[in-house]
Amino acid sequence: EVQLxxxxxxxxxxxxxxxxxxxxxxxTVSSNYMSWVRQAPGKxxxxxxxxxxxGSTYYADSVKGRFTISRDNSKNxxxxxxxxLRAEDTAVYYCARENRDYGDFRGFDPWGQGTLVTVSS
Amino acid sequence: xxxxxxxxxxxxxxxGERATLSCRASQSxxxxxxWYQQKPGxxxxxLIYGASTRATGIPARFSGSGSGTEFTLTISSLQxxxxxxxxxQQYNNWPLYTFGQGTKLExx
Numbered sequence: 405e406v407q408l409x410x411x412x413x414x415x416x417x418x419x420x421x422x423x424x425x426x427x428x429x430x431x432t433v434s435s436n437y438m439s440w441v442r443q444a445p446g447k448x449x450x451x452x453x454x455x456x457x458x459g460s461t462y463y464a465d466s467v468k469g470r471f472t473i474s475r476d477n478s479k480n481x482x483x484x485x486x487x488x489l490r491a492e493d494t495a496v497y498y499c500a501r502e503n504r505d506y507g508d509f510r511g512f513d514p515w516g517q518g519t520l521v522t523v524s525s
Numbered sequence: 526x527x528x529x530x531x532x533x534x535x536x537x538x539x540x541g542e543r544a545t546l547s548c549r550a551s552q553s554x555x556x557x558x559x560w561y562q563q564k565p566g567x568x569x570x571x572l573i574y575g576a577s578t579r580a581t582g583i584p585a586r587f588s589g590s591g592s593g594t595e596f597t598l599t600i601s602s603l604q605x606x607x608x609x610x611x612x613x614q615q616y617n618n619w620p621l622y623t624f625g626q627g628t629k630l631e632x633x
Contacts, residue, residue, distance in 0.1 A: 449612055451622040462620040498568055509616045511559040511580060515568035
């Protein structure tokens, strides 16, 4: 079964750091494009970052320079290192695989269950 | 940035009736549009990609249409499990994906 399980969320003070993990099963993280998407409480979805199978990374302007996406191939796990956290980073963070068919995007599927990050003093 | 605008914000429909949700892009995204369903406390679920192609396992009552800047998600005969929030997403400007703000489909 193809599955993603996030962990690492919690309560953190403004300016602090946190690392989220996303463990995959049923497929290989390093062979896929993997994204982080977040959702602030009661709000919509916001794409955060992606890592391509070749290793290239991209970020939303709102997190550029503060967040770093990476992966550990031996653990088949995706990460999001979040530094200099702000109150507006408070959200549920989802990891998701990009479904691709011959390189064409076919939607985010599957998604993990999400992990809540709360930035507050 | 491509801005996605969904309407209405809330749609009240009775079970068994048809629901029509709209999504507009601030510039053309061709057919590079996906739809997701999200229920409370759950992750989003992929419904449609390529504006009109149903994802694996999605019932035929869900259909998508449109291209360019105007898109529609239609649910032909609402079932109780269909009441949820629906999001559109453009991927024409990948990897700078953007989502609409969502339409809440509620029971009338």
